[in-house]
Amino acid sequence: xxxxxxxxxxPIPSPFAGLSLVPGAEIVxxxxxxxxxxxxxxxxxxxxxxxxxxQPVLWWCPDPRAILPLDALHVxxxxxxxxxxxxxxxxxxxxxxxxxxxxxxxxADGSWIHPAMRHCFQALHARGQAHSVEVWRDDRLVGGLYxxxxxxxxxxxxxxxxxxxxxxxxxxxLARHLAARGFSLLDVQFSSRHLAQFGCLEIPRxxxxxxxxxxxxxxxxxxxx
Numbered sequence: 513x514x515x516x517x518x519x520x521x522x523p524i525p526s527p528f529a530g531l532s533l534v535p536g537a538e539i540v541x542x543x544x545x546x547x548x549x550x551x552x553x554x555x556x557x558x559x560x561x562x563x564x565x566x567q568p569v570l571w572w573c574p575d576p577r578a579i580l581p582l583d584a585l586h587v588x589x590x591x592x593x594x595x596x597x598x599x600x601x602x603x604x605x606x607x608x609x610x611x612x613x614x615x616x617x618x619x620a621d622g623s624w625i626h627p628a629m630r631h632c633f634q635a636l637h638a639r640g641q642a643h644s645v646e647v648w649r650d651d652r653l654v655g656g657l658y659x660x661x662x663x664x665x666x667x668x669x670x671x672x673x674x675x676x677x678x679x680x681x682x683x684x685x686l687a688r689h690l691a692a693r694g695f696s697l698l699d700v701q702f703s704s705r706h707l708a709q710f711g712c713l714e715i716p717r718x719x720x721x722x723x724x725x726x727x728x729x730x731x732x733x734x735x736x737x
Contacts, residue, residue, distance in 0.1 A: 556724070642660050
């Protein structure tokens with residue numbers, strides 16, 4: 513029996529590629545499921561899932577889009593002192609499931625980190641595509657965040673704190689880590705007063721998508737290879 517040589521399969525086209533985006537519309541598609549490959553492909557097109565458990569999957573691409581410039585990160589002076597003298601230990605990817613669960617605690621805006629979301633993002637974490645930043649004091653997880661890496665881009669999804677400033681410490685740690693690893697885009701989706709203190713910018717969706725397409729195939733890695 514002879515083995516035939518076949519060309520590698522063509523990549524499956526993303527259903528989000530080339531979407532006709534209506535100006536002002538933030539939800540660009542509905543339905544489907546949270547299959548990890550589909551979800552990661554969505555991030556590579558500037559789209560992310562965000563919905564309640566009793567809704568169909570809602571796929572978002574806000575306009576404008578909020579980013580945190582990695583080359584112009586602003587760390588307030590008091591927070592810089594807190595980071596230097598706070599006595600915390602910073603880790604990556606040692607408690608991803610715990611971070612997701614903590615991000616779901618006591619949310620005033622309701623819970624969208626439901627079991628389907630947890631299952632999907634934990635599968636992405638197992639594939640090396642989703643990561644956590646953790647702030648520890650002794651053996652206690654006191655703050656952190658998680659998000660998705662796609663080439664040279666990273667989408668921060670949610671954060672939490674159990675001690676004052678711990679989520680801010682996690683965000684600064686993430687931004688500095690991404691810059692050191694060669695990333696060039698940090699997506700934070702929506703602007704807020706909390707993010708404004710770090711130099712958060714709102715940019716038009718078209719500009720954001722241009723940036724995504726420029727970085728999504730860069731050969732950088734969140735973790736050392």
